[in-house]
Amino acid sequence: MSARIITIAQQKGGAGKTTLAAHLAVAWAKAGRSVALLDIDPQASITAWADIRRALPDAPEQPDIRALTGWRVAGEVDKLKKQFDVLVIDSPPHAETEARVAVRVADLVVVPVQPSPMDLWATQATLDLARQEKTDVLLVLNRVPPRANLADVMEQAAAKLGVKLAKTRLGNRVALAAALLDGKGIAETAPSSVAGREIAALAKEIYKAAKN
Template identity: 80%
Template sequence: MAGKVITIAQQKGGAGKTTLAAHLAVAWASAGRCVVVLDIDPQASLSGWAAMRKERPDAPTAPDIRAITGWRVAAEVDKLKKDFDVVLIDSPPHAETEARVAVRVADLVVVPIQPSPMDLWATQATLDLAKQENSTVLLVLNRVPPRSNLADTMGQAIGKLGAKVAKTQLGNRVALAAALLEGRGITEAAPSSVAGKEFAALAKEVLKAATKG
């Protein structure tokens, strides 16, 4: 059976797209999945984290992380999904050809969105792109502050965007950045932490949604 292709997309910068990609990839790998990550974002933040990861004393070999140019995405995905359980794409934050192709080839497009009016309004462009490419979308509430009335209100507004919203929400947690600075994912650095449990749950939910999609 071919692996599932999951693209992380969000045209608004600063929504936590690459952070989400890194922690999800590690969560799947930690759960025994064979995972490859394609970094096609010109900022190459994920590739920088991968280089740091390789310098660790224990040098984890999973997930497999590769930086490629956007025009190669479709052909590369066709090959990789034969050998991997999950092909995860960290797409660039714009609607040009590379991002469009990454959305087009996906079984599921995961869109991180912070509970703020600016993120709400800016996310519509990403949803429009997914609709144009006939791609299934899962919105993920990211960096949710604890006990926030605004978060509750924004959660209701986000639910009206017309796309499915993940049941698992991600809190605004320092541990996520700390793990990345160590070249690790949160499910490696602190699997029993609240953040670790959130990402383990989200990884299961996303993969289930991709399978249904």
């Protein structure tokens, strides 16, 4: 077994990095894959969510959620990739050692971005880091408002930056935050909802793109 290693990275705050990491990890677990979710973000939001999740009466065993310090990431990933189908890394919001290692070990770096040219431009530091580490990048439009007409503009802007934009786009869904407050993912609380279908489609697209 050799896991697909997917790092969720975004140095611009407010893009939904950690929310995306948690929901994707649960979606892959619900699809029958063994998943490890590694929290190396000093804000430790994944770890806080994991504490709620572990306290549930019917606490799910998957994904396997672990908090790591940056210097341990490469060694831990090397060990875990032999035990799991998917490794998801929630990386820190900066370009220091921990983020660089998380990008370096990944098969794919997933970068959530809100549908605004200014937000896209603000991701340049994250894209530069991925290029330096020679890791493929997939941009994901997140919190897309209803009837947003920026999709084509964003696709053209992404092309100019030399990065691929995911076909699946995520709306501004309250259900995603609500699920996390309950210690769960949308694939567990409302898989048939619009938010659930969007996350499921994105999980499939990313898994295929991260083929190692």
